[in-house]
Amino acid sequence: AQTVTQSQPEMSVQEAETVTLSCTYDTSENNYYLFWYKQPPSRQMILVIRQEAYKQQNATENRFSVNFQKAAKSFSLKISDSQLGDTAMYFCAFIKAAGNKLTFGGGTRVLVKP
């Protein structure tokens, strides 16, 4: 069974600064996908970024980038130039290739302060 761990319950950051969220996972699979989802108070789970395990290059989506360390089973998210709209819960998630279920971490609450 896969497990996903987010060790930071809450992070705060000043607007325009950078914050990094940590995620570690445990799996015996070799082919899988990792995700960061954002869940604002509206509750909608929004995909922020995706990383394929077979790709060595770290994924980037505008102000969001990841540091994927496959051997260490680590998958951190960096939010650059933080904006007030980034305030939300962030969840790290795992799914094995051709799998049917996402396994989520417990979440990290990010508060962006003006």
Next chain:
Amino acid sequence: ETGVTQSPTHLIKTRGQQVTLRCSSQSGHNTVSWYQQALGQGPQFIFQYYREEENGRGNFPPRFSGLQFPNYSSELNVNALELDDSALYLCASSLGGILNYEQYFGPGTRLTVT
């Protein structure tokens, strides 16, 4: 392109009652997954439906059941409600098969059991 929709937005039930939650998948998607998100936690996989058949189930008792219809919309039914069933219920749709990793979430249904 129509996104994932869920109904109702929220509801309140009494312990022992039964409830049905509904989900309409994103246009073109044939797979629906259901997740339970307790307050302050990450979502937990309940089950998935692919082309009207159950395609995997998480660690939930049989009183959690589901259906998928020919138009790929889905229902989650919970019998004999317990207080611990109070949670946000999320559905997610995807293309299934090797593209199952890309799951798009609806806004959720908040269920309160009193």
